[in-house]
Amino acid sequence: xNDFIYDIPTKVxxxxxxLKNLGPELKKYGQRVLMVYGGGSIKxxxxxxxxxxxxxxxxxxxxxxxxxxPNPSIESVREGARICKEKQVDVVLAVGGxxxxxxxxFIAAGAKVDFDPWxxxxxxxxxxxxxxxxxxxxxxSATGSEMDCGGVISNPATNDKIGRLEPVLQPKxxxxxxxxxFTVSPYQTACGSADMMSHIIEVYFNMNEDFDMLDGFMxxxxxxxxxxxxxxxxxPENYKAxxxxxxxxxxxxxxxxxxxxxxxxSCHPMEHExxxxxxxxxxxxxxxxxxxxxxxxxDESNVDKYVQYAQNVFGIHGTDKMEVARKGIxxxxxxxxxxxxxxxxxxxxGIDETHFDSMxxxxxxxxxTQHAFKPLAKEDVKNIYKMCME
Amino acid sequence: xNDFIYDIPTKVxxxxxxLKNLGPELKKYGQRVLMVYGGGSIKxxxxxxxxxxxxxxxxxxxxxxxxxxPNPSIESVREGARICKEKQVDVVLAVGGxxxxxxxxFIAAGAKVDFDPWxxxxxxxxxxxxxxxxxxxxxxSATGSEMDCGGVISNPATNDKIGRLEPVLQPKxxxxxxxxxFTVSPYQTACGSADMMSHIIEVYFNMNEDFDMLDGFMxxxxxxxxxxxxxxxxxPENYKAxxxxxxxxxxxxxxxxxxxxxxxxSCHPMEHExxxxxxxxxxxxxxxxxxxxxxxxxDESNVDKYVQYAQNVFGIHGTDKMEVARKGIxxxxxxxxxxxxxxxxxxxxGIDETHFDSMxxxxxxxxxTQHAFKPLAKEDVKNIYKMCME
Numbered sequence: 001x002n003d004f005i006y007d008i009p010t011k012v013x014x015x016x017x018x019l020k021n022l023g024p025e026l027k028k029y030g031q032r033v034l035m036v037y038g039g040g041s042i043k044x045x046x047x048x049x050x051x052x053x054x055x056x057x058x059x060x061x062x063x064x065x066x067x068x069x070p071n072p073s074i075e076s077v078r079e080g081a082r083i084c085k086e087k088q089v090d091v092v093l094a095v096g097g098x099x100x101x102x103x104x105x106f107i108a109a110g111a112k113v114d115f116d117p118w119x120x121x122x123x124x125x126x127x128x129x130x131x132x133x134x135x136x137x138x139x140x141s142a143t144g145s146e147m148d149c150g151g152v153i154s155n156p157a158t159n160d161k162i163g164r165l166e167p168v169l170q171p172k173x174x175x176x177x178x179x180x181x182f183t184v185s186p187y188q189t190a191c192g193s194a195d196m197m198s199h200i201i202e203v204y205f206n207m208n209e210d211f212d213m214l215d216g217f218m219x220x221x222x223x224x225x226x227x228x229x230x231x232x233x234x235x236p237e238n239y240k241a242x243x244x245x246x247x248x249x250x251x252x253x254x255x256x257x258x259x260x261x262x263x264x265x266s267c268h269p270m271e272h273e274x275x276x277x278x279x280x281x282x283x284x285x286x287x288x289x290x291x292x293x294x295x296x297x298x299d300e301s302n303v304d305k306y307v308q309y310a311q312n313v314f315g316i317h318g319t320d321k322m323e324v325a326r327k328g329i330x331x332x333x334x335x336x337x338x339x340x341x342x343x344x345x346x347x348x349x350g351i352d353e354t355h356f357d358s359m360x361x362x363x364x365x366x367x368x369t370q371h372a373f374k375p376l377a378k379e380d381v382k383n384i385y386k387m388c389m390e
Numbered sequence: 391x392n393d394f395i396y397d398i399p400t401k402v403x404x405x406x407x408x409l410k411n412l413g414p415e416l417k418k419y420g421q422r423v424l425m426v427y428g429g430g431s432i433k434x435x436x437x438x439x440x441x442x443x444x445x446x447x448x449x450x451x452x453x454x455x456x457x458x459x460p461n462p463s464i465e466s467v468r469e470g471a472r473i474c475k476e477k478q479v480d481v482v483l484a485v486g487g488x489x490x491x492x493x494x495x496f497i498a499a500g501a502k503v504d505f506d507p508w509x510x511x512x513x514x515x516x517x518x519x520x521x522x523x524x525x526x527x528x529x530x531s532a533t534g535s536e537m538d539c540g541g542v543i544s545n546p547a548t549n550d551k552i553g554r555l556e557p558v559l560q561p562k563x564x565x566x567x568x569x570x571x572f573t574v575s576p577y578q579t580a581c582g583s584a585d586m587m588s589h590i591i592e593v594y595f596n597m598n599e600d601f602d603m604l605d606g607f608m609x610x611x612x613x614x615x616x617x618x619x620x621x622x623x624x625x626p627e628n629y630k631a632x633x634x635x636x637x638x639x640x641x642x643x644x645x646x647x648x649x650x651x652x653x654x655x656s657c658h659p660m661e662h663e664x665x666x667x668x669x670x671x672x673x674x675x676x677x678x679x680x681x682x683x684x685x686x687x688x689d690e691s692n693v694d695k696y697v698q699y700a701q702n703v704f705g706i707h708g709t710d711k712m713e714v715a716r717k718g719i720x721x722x723x724x725x726x727x728x729x730x731x732x733x734x735x736x737x738x739x740g741i742d743e744t745h746f747d748s749m750x751x752x753x754x755x756x757x758x759t760q761h762a763f764k765p766l767a768k769e770d771v772k773n774i775y776k777m778c779m780e
Binding site for chain 2: 001008009011015017212216217219220247260
């Protein structure tokens, strides 16, 4: 077992009546707030007004950056950092989903440096040791950005989509109100759920020695997604289903389940290259990739882990290990493409083989897939992309 | 589902090669350290020297308070607070198990006030809003005090044993090295495991609406204790077993599994009164009480929870719910009194009915058992004590 440091200090206000604490939390960090959000959805659901009301009730001064898009772009980061410097902002507040949060994190870091924030991601890999305090009001259960110290930024000019983790990007406080996700469409609920599922699977399938207590927790999280995602899709205002998904999504990636495991991830780097070029929804890309990756990696040396997963997540039992393992993968496909109704192949989402070569190269370079569960070189990644064609 | 605030900022250094981080962590909080510990065991295992070495390597000044006993007494708190004031201590370091940690927490608080620290616990219930920073090196997997903000202190003069939770008592950093528990005797390993088991059961059996993901986690924690406690007893230097128990014990009570549940506990207050009068080991008292309490509370209205527990922790299935529930309780008895070899009745540990009346009265008053899973008035508590006579 590897040594590890557990350090997840984010304070979480969970529930439907917590926004009253937003003003006081912001105020701990200063007087001038930059509020970052995406399109008009937070205005449609009335959240914009509620948040503004709380900020103003506390006597804070607020500036705004709107228009942050899914797969958030370095342009938004630059713009946000510029505003922070110009207006001498003390604290940044994301109101939205993972994209808005990720963008806000790097705005907070960009505000503290004199160079172009893309230098955090390009070959310079500029030191990222300071950031303005980050808070958030979450509106989508998916990426877990609300309780982790990472984010992913795209650069449309170079077709790059690169992630980075740094302790200073850990949110100080996150507001998780399941009712803010009531208006998330069934399709986006499905994509978010696929994202969470993939986060857990990337950690669970691992050749480092396991903590049984964490494996048990991951199995509980996966069972929870399988149980509650379909309910939330059918009954969007089912508070319990939304709450279970929301808290599950947070713990799927905040670092606790790693317990010292040190392997690189596979599906996420492969997906980042897909969405860097094609701008597809992250969770959908992961849904298509994950079962193929599991198939590609399965062999006699790791079959026991697949059996454990098949038994404890989907209740599949049997004596032939390889058969149980394959049924476990099939059960995941049925969940993703059947119950959640997600598209199941790359052609269905308008992606052909054109860029497989360059995407595979970048996945290995940017994601370090050669250090993953099953080490994946460029050819392996290409093979997995090809498996997604049908 | 209730709203809740998740706020567990303790940083944990987990593993066998982490003590090198102790000096730098202490140094964040100042130059003058009070090290608190119990008897000679940390000297026998060489931990005292290792810790001292790290403290001195960092150029810190260190003072000592030793002799903290199990069921730590207010006398030690007073003495520690006195030293802190006299020596102008900046930060306190507990090296030991839950008793040393609990004592250290209230020393840290006592150092900040001018009144007698027992006023934190008696009818005055003095405000506890400040404390010196608290760090710890844990040597026993049991109480979870390393990642929670509570502690329990005894007053031999009044036969009181009272707990208190306050955010300022949350440790800043905890060092959890499974090898420091290699010398914990099979008996103490058993008592610690019973303590953890009881922590989880007190939360799991609850009439508030559950988070399924947290129930699943609690079941994984309980299965883990059942699996690894006997291994750790037989093979005291089995790193994996010690590590699983150590991290399980921490998460059994750090607050995460509560997820907004608001019920009072039952077995812990009942046990505190036992050990206040008889000074028995906390985990042993809990082991004797817990299965009786489960039996006493079981009825048609809550049987489903018992069935869920019996199935998911012990793999007991069946069609008659009450029978499955009873088998689940029986399985716990077999684990505690069979596999762990703990004594199973109060007379076996030298306790008779003499003080049942006054202990029951205090359990209700100090522990609020009338607000628990099954509300327990004084007569109920007495009945449960009586069930422990055979």
